Amino acid sequence: MIGKKFSDNHIKVYQYHLRDRLKEVFDFEDVYEEWSAMRDEYGLSIYCPRLDIAVGPFATHERLGHIYDGMLRNPVIESFLRKLVEYNKVNLERYQDGFVLPSEYEEILFTNYNARCFISIEIEHMVSRKHLIGGAVNASALGRFGIIMPWSDEKLKAFVKLIRYFRYLNYADKNTFNTSNLLIVTKEQMDNAIVEILNQKNQNEFQ
Numbered sequence: 001m002i003g004k005k006f007s008d009n010h011i012k013v014y015q016y017h018l019r020d021r022l023k024e025v026f027d028f029e030d031v032y033e034e035w036s037a038m039r040d041e042y043g044l045s046i047y048c049p050r051l052d053i054a055v056g057p058f059a060t061h062e063r064l065g066h067i068y069d070g071m072l073r074n075p076v077i078e079s080f081l082r083k084l085v086e087y088n089k090v091n092l093e094r095y096q097d098g099f100v101l102p103s104e105y106e107e108i109l110f111t112n113y114n115a116r117c118f119i120s121i122e123i124e125h126m127v128s129r130k131h132l133i134g135g136a137v138n139a140s141a142l143g144r145f146g147i148i149m150p151w152s153d154e155k156l157k158a159f160v161k162l163i164r165y166f167r168y169l170n171y172a173d174k175n176t177f178n179t180s181n182l183l184i185v186t187k188e189q190m191d192n193a194i195v196e197i198l199n200q201k202n203q204n205e206f207q
Contacts, residue, residue, distance in 0.1 A: 071118060099164060
């Protein structure tokens with residue numbers, strides 16, 4: 001089991017915790033919870049759910065693809081993202097038969113070049129499978145790297161099936177959504193990746 005079910009309050013506490021830990025990883029304050037990607041687009045009447053966690057900088061007034069490219073050349077950031085990509089592979093391979101080939105790190109780099117933020121994270125707990133689709137699309141559409149975090153084995157399996165569904169639609173030449181930049185990462189895996197990166201940063205500082 002990934003863990004016991006958490007109340008909404010516990011989810012909120014973890015959300016703040018994750019926000020603060022990511023600030024340590026990226027060494028800046030541009031990390032927010034409940035971030036509204038379209039808050040400056042009042043005249044367009046666009047509905048866009050808030051992201052549970054968003055890592056900037058934020059492309060709300062101009063494209064920042066070149067800025068994100070520079071961030072991806074940072075060894076610490078690259079190492080962190082590669083860890084998440086490997087965890088995504090583990091999760092996809094755990095619950096499926098090889099129909100979906102997990103995205104490699106290099107494949108993801110330019111999948112969503114005109115992203116609204118650098119990393120978008122959706123934490124999914126007690127929601128319906130239809131809501132899971134919305135969370136997955138939101139994370140993938142808004143971030144250069146999109147991350148969905150299931151809080152139970154049930155939700156993890158549901159996300160794997162959802163990715164299979166999107167890939168099947170593409171395979172069958174149906175209208176679909178490209179989720180190549182979307183990573184499935186559990187709370188434990190995210191926490192482990194952050195601890196490893198922060199330990200790595202501390203070791204480098206003392207060398």
